[in-house]
Amino acid sequence: xxxxxELFFDFASDHFNMSQQLGCNTDxxxxxxxxxxxxxxxxxxxxxxxxxxxxxDQQQVLKVELCDSEEETxxxxxxxxxxxxxxxxxxxxxxxxxxxLPSLADVVTAPVTQVSVSTKEIVGSVDQSLWHSFHEEExxxxxxxxxxxxxxxxxxxxxPTPDITVKKDKYNKGxxxxxxxxxxxxxxxxxxxxxxxxxxxxxxxxxxxxxxxKAVARLWGKHKNKPDMNYETMGRALRYYYQRGILxxxxxxxxxxxxxxxxxxxxxxxxxxxxxxxxxxxxINHKENSGSDEGASDDSDEGTISSIDQSMExxxxxxxxxxxxxxxxVQVHVNQRIRxxxxxxxxxxxxxxxxxxxxxxxxxxxxxxxxxxxTLQNLEKVQSLQPAGHASVFKTAQLLGSLxxxxxxxxxxxxxx
DNA sequence: GATGGCCTAATTAGGACTTCCGGTGT
DNA sequence: CACACCGGAAGTCCTAATTAGGCCAT
Numbered sequence: 001x002x003x004x005x006e007l008f009f010d011f012a013s014d015h016f017n018m019s020q021q022l023g024c025n026t027d028x029x030x031x032x033x034x035x036x037x038x039x040x041x042x043x044x045x046x047x048x049x050x051x052x053x054x055x056x057d058q059q060q061v062l063k064v065e066l067c068d069s070e071e072e073t074x075x076x077x078x079x080x081x082x083x084x085x086x087x088x089x090x091x092x093x094x095x096x097x098x099x100x101l102p103s104l105a106d107v108v109t110a111p112v113t114q115v116s117v118s119t120k121e122i123v124g125s126v127d128q129s130l131w132h133s134f135h136e137e138e139x140x141x142x143x144x145x146x147x148x149x150x151x152x153x154x155x156x157x158x159x160p161t162p163d164i165t166v167k168k169d170k171y172n173k174g175x176x177x178x179x180x181x182x183x184x185x186x187x188x189x190x191x192x193x194x195x196x197x198x199x200x201x202x203x204x205x206x207x208x209x210x211x212x213x214k215a216v217a218r219l220w221g222k223h224k225n226k227p228d229m230n231y232e233t234m235g236r237a238l239r240y241y242y243q244r245g246i247l248x249x250x251x252x253x254x255x256x257x258x259x260x261x262x263x264x265x266x267x268x269x270x271x272x273x274x275x276x277x278x279x280x281x282x283x284i285n286h287k288e289n290s291g292s293d294e295g296a297s298d299d300s301d302e303g304t305i306s307s308i309d310q311s312m313e314x315x316x317x318x319x320x321x322x323x324x325x326x327x328x329x330v331q332v333h334v335n336q337r338i339r340x341x342x343x344x345x346x347x348x349x350x351x352x353x354x355x356x357x358x359x360x361x362x363x364x365x366x367x368x369x370x371x372x373x374x375t376l377q378n379l380e381k382v383q384s385l386q387p388a389g390h391a392s393v394f395k396t397a398q399l400l401g402s403l404x405x406x407x408x409x410x411x412x413x414x415x416x417x
Numbered sequence: 418g419a420t421g422g423c424c425t426a427a428t429t430a431g432g433a434c435t436t437c438c439g440g441t442g443t
Numbered sequence: 444c445a446c447a448c449c450g451g452a453a454g455t456c457c458t459a460a461t462t463a464g465g466c467c468a469t
Contacts, residue, residue, distance in 0.1 A: 177457080179433075213447090224456095226435075231447085237434055239449065254443090254447055 180237050181246050181259070183220055184208070185266070193219070194269045203268035206259035213255050 178186075187193045188200060188208055197212040197219070210216050213231040221229025238257060241247035250256040 177433085224434085229435085233435060233437095235448070236436080236450085240434075243450095249448080 178223065180220065180234070181241060183223060184216075185259070185262075187216065187219070189267055189269060191269055200268050200270065201253075201256060203266075203270075206262045207250055208257060208259070209253070210255040210257075 184198065187198045193216075194200070195211060197210070197215045199209055199211050201207050201209045210231075213235075217229050217231040217234040220234050221227060226233075238247055239249075242249065245260055248258040248260055250258055
């Protein structure tokens with residue numbers, strides 16, 4: 001059984017590394033956050049956990065360093081906080097994070113309260129059906145390994161496509177991989193980023209838009225420790241997903257992509273933070289009004305913003321606080337053309353899934369990341385495995401069990417507050 | 418000394434991007 | 444003109460699988 005103290009949050013160390021860069025006077029603005037307090041770890045159900053690597057990581061210190069321009073800093077702070085606190089507003093408030101930048105507190109203090117995935121049907125009963133696939137007929141393409149001179153070896157686990165396979169030993173060998181598509185899903189479940197930088201345009205079909213493509217690319221670059229990351233580069237990675245059947249491009253709409261499949265328990269954040277019922281109502285309205293402006297590009301560039309507050313205004317074409325209409329949350333042409341996945345002709349029918357099957361859990365628990373979901377999705381397999389050969393998978397499953405208990409307890413406390 | 422089990426480091430292959438580019442479309 | 448978008452090609456980075464070698468117990 002993993003101990004809490006063994007867990008470490010992936011992004012934290014990334015930022016620690018970044019702090020070293022900053023020490024070298026790079027132009028890479030950043031937030032350096034070290035070590036999530038142990039007692040709070042189980043609040044972080046999302047993203048990647050791993051074991052601590054170095055002694056410094058044990059320090060229970062939360063640092064925030066501000067760098068470069070205010071504008072960049074603001075974006076970085078929001079982004080970094082979002083990444084670090086996918087759902088931990090109760091634990092680490094933004095005021096705590098941004099204590100060195102008090103003037104911004106009012107801008108970024110919206111708590112993440114709705115980002116959630118219910119785990120109640122996960123433990124012990126998760127099967128393939130938990131992962132909703134828009135192309136269920138599709139089977140993973142098994143690429144034959146090239147001939148090798150050495151003795152044959154098992155194929156390395158590929159990136160879990162929507163058909164999802166568990167990446168072996170991810171959690172006990174220090175693996176830090178968070179794939180781009182996972183990263184985007186994480187962002188889409190984070191109120192600090194969604195819909196500010198990225199948002200669903202048709203959540204039940206997996207269609208989303210990069211509202212601020214540059215900001216999203218920069219977040220991705222920060223996660224990958226690639227300061228030069230831009231949308232051009234990230235876009236190339238996204239285009240590779242076409243071939244692999246992970247993403248489709250929604251033709252005729254800039255910066256709009258579609259996941260070919262989503263976890264069934266995916267939680268969809270909308271501009272208005274509306275309830276499940278509201279969302280469904282919105283979707284109905286959209287289908288009735290099918291002629292909204294989603295095709296128009298509302299992308300903007302935060303790079304031209306002079307003040308922080310203004311940057312928040314300008315770079316977000318539909319600021320969360322502007323709650324004029326919840327209709328903003330789901331704006332999509334019903335008849336929009338969608339580029340078919342190259343490897344899966346005939347999957348369109350499956351993609352158009354009824355909104356009635358959408359799942360927005362009423363019980364709001366902290367995020368279970370896509371990564372975790374992939375693992376859980378295979379629990380059926382896990383249960384048939386021998387612990388000796390799949391210790392990490394068992395650990396993950398066991399961790400989830402403890403997570404559920406913890407979340408249930410904390411969830412109860414949160415609702416009473 | 419031979420054998421087997423365990424551990425660790427080195428090697429290797431391959432996946433997932435990243436970078437660069439030339440081109441098209443809006 | 445800027446930007447989004449496309450896909451080829453080559454490169455980098457990271458990680459899992461494999462192998463080799465050392466150590467120890469029997």
